[in-house]
Amino acid sequence: LGSDHEWQLSPRSVGRPSSLLAHKLGLRHVWMFAQGSFVASDVEQLKQAIAECKRLILELPEHSEKQKDTVIKLIHLRLKLQELKDPEEDEPNLQVLLEHRFSKEKSKSVKQMCDKCSTIIWGLIQTWYTCTGCYYRCHSKCMNLINKPCVRSKVSHQSEYELSICPEVGLDKQDYRCAECRTPISLRGVPNEARQCDYTGQYYCSSCHWNDTAIIPSRVIHNWEFEPRQVCRTSMRYLALMISRPVLKLKEINPLLFNFVEELVEIRKLRQDILLMKPYFITCKEAMEARLLLHLQDRQHFVENDDMYSLQDLIDTSSGRLSCSLTEIHTTFAKHIKLDCEKCQAKGFMCELCKEGDILFPFDNHTSVCHDCFAVFHRDCYYDNSTTCPRCARMLERQHEESQNP
Template sequence: MEYDEKLAHFRQTRLNPFDRGEEEDQPEGGKATQQHEASSELFSETKTHSSDRTMDLGLAEDHFSRPVGSFVASDIEQLKLAIEECKKLILELPEHSERQKDTVVKLIHLRLKLQELKDPEEDEPNLRVILEHRFSKEKSKSVKQTCDKCSTIIWGLIQTWYTCTGCYYRCHSKCMNQITKPCVRSKVSHQSEYELSICPEIGLDRQDYRCAECRTPISLRGVPSEARQCDYTGQYYCSTCHWNDTAIIPARVIHNWEFEPRKVCRSSMRYLTLMMPRPVLKMKEINPLLFNFVEELVEIRKLRHDILLMKPYFITCKEAMEARLLLQLQDRQHFVENDDMYSLQDLIDISTGRLSCSLTEIHTTFAKHIKLDCERCQAKGFVCELCKEGDVLFPFDSHTSVCHECSAVFHRDCYYDHSTTCPRCARMTDRQQDEVEEEK
């Protein structure tokens, strides 16, 4: 009770910067005297500030001087009024003046306090699971993040927020119960395939003139909400679900070899981001004619084929296993498993020339180990049995050909001249016949 009486007396004698009437009625000397008396009576331990600084501090006196936990509903209304008055004062003060800068700072503090009262910080769990999202509580105080649900800034200083560890969906703690979209990573895990039709539009009428995700009414006229098309799905979305993000569209790459980013909705952007390193594109089946027009693809296919021929040498070589040569392709493990599956990231790197350079370097390293550095791998080479001349041959050499039946290696010219006969296959056939005769 004593605190409330002192606070009421202090408010009566304190100068209010928004009360223009009092400012005009009272003389300067009287105001300074009353301020000094009130300050010395209530806060004798604090130092006396200048009159201008005292006026500015008056903006927040009603909201920051109370004990913690004593806020009531009227405080929010008072803060709103103080914010509006602070805005007016900023416009009236001279531009770039010190008082205007101080008032702007005070306005920021008032807004933060208002947000804190509306959304008080509570003890939140560190991990929450909603619609297959695995949300982890963030400790970052950055204010540069945006909530994917309400499309407003996340004030990390005073708000609790979470990030999905699977699809990186970010949202306020208060928005989590309003999430209706399942985690995109679950779709990537269960349905790892792209939409291979270019912008398959179905029209707003088929969507009932509603957002394809949140079902908010939309139209091309922007009334009641703007309709934004996703170039990946071909559907229309509201501005909350479609932020005009851009991404490379897989269908346009495969059919047109086009890498220009197009506007996509938020869910499509997250899906394409997670799918980008996944080798799900079988180019031979989807668009085999592309190899006739893109020379870089042919070069990469040859390098990948050679690497698959080198793989048996490495998995049986102790030195190669200790050196972990195959781990040089750990970012593209599918390169040591097959030569016909591509990821969207592979195609992007092929178009920029980055993949050709890195893969050529790895190919050279692998060939050097087999042909020069390792005696065990050298011993697994072949001698052309057709001409029985020349150096030791390996299946990945550019001037060699490999028998499809027994995998023997020959000079390419020799193999074409004697394509009807393979000495190794002939010996194996004779051996089998001899075994059959012996059994009889």
């Protein structure tokens, strides 16, 4: 419709249609023009005026001024019709429904879609809400129609993934109905198209499955595959909420993954070293004041264990981001212990087997740690001595002497 004209819904542009145009649109019994605005008398008459507008747009010469003016009037008529359908009400800012905590939105964006009716949310004229837990969005008028509980409650109580790859059961097992809303569906698209969710393996209607995509945990764990797959709306929200939760114990689910993914071996070693560094920090006043452990505040589980992973950890491992960030943190931690802090340096070890070399720390690459007393030795010295720990030998001898001479 030509880019050299202004297309804004201002009172000047849409509030004062000419009487001739109003007559052509059949608005003489529908609108009364006063002070740059017009008032609807009846919804049905508005619909008739909209239909007349559409017909006239098709009949008028393309790109003509009359056609452009008519398009503006059509837009305004539709907005007025929507206002009459959704009258302004003094609605609450917060509503609780099926464990959703809906917060009234103030944004006027028109780019959101209602998760209930699958239509656009016109923020300029419609009241809408967003769940603060799972980000479910809907019109105010759709609130009473919601029958899906908040996905965050499932995350809180369940906290686990489906680990089978696309566990399909077949449409016949679903009675040819949507797995969520039970609408009749079929693969032929009659009456509604059946769309498969790659996460659950089940089939859904187009209202419950918008062809959103997400990385599937089971494909990552079993195939080290990160290609996003199509999932239903509920699965999309669930996976988004779960992505940073450390619920994957890889050495139990798929221990062979470490044999084929070198990056995972590197990450595991860095995490093990960080756990060995942690006791130095929690007993060091300077480290506590510097809040060194807060370098890992986004991955708190890294300072608690070395075997639990979140899906985001695996995604960042594949991209190389996690290795870079962990290596940088590892360097910062080691620098504090070995160079910057005298108290931490004093907690180092001398190799009791060769009694030579620098001060040793359990996270050094060339050291070995006794599994019983946690003494630290040069790796070569430890294995040359058949992994026999002199410190443990002394402790056993002392215990034997005490038992002989009570």
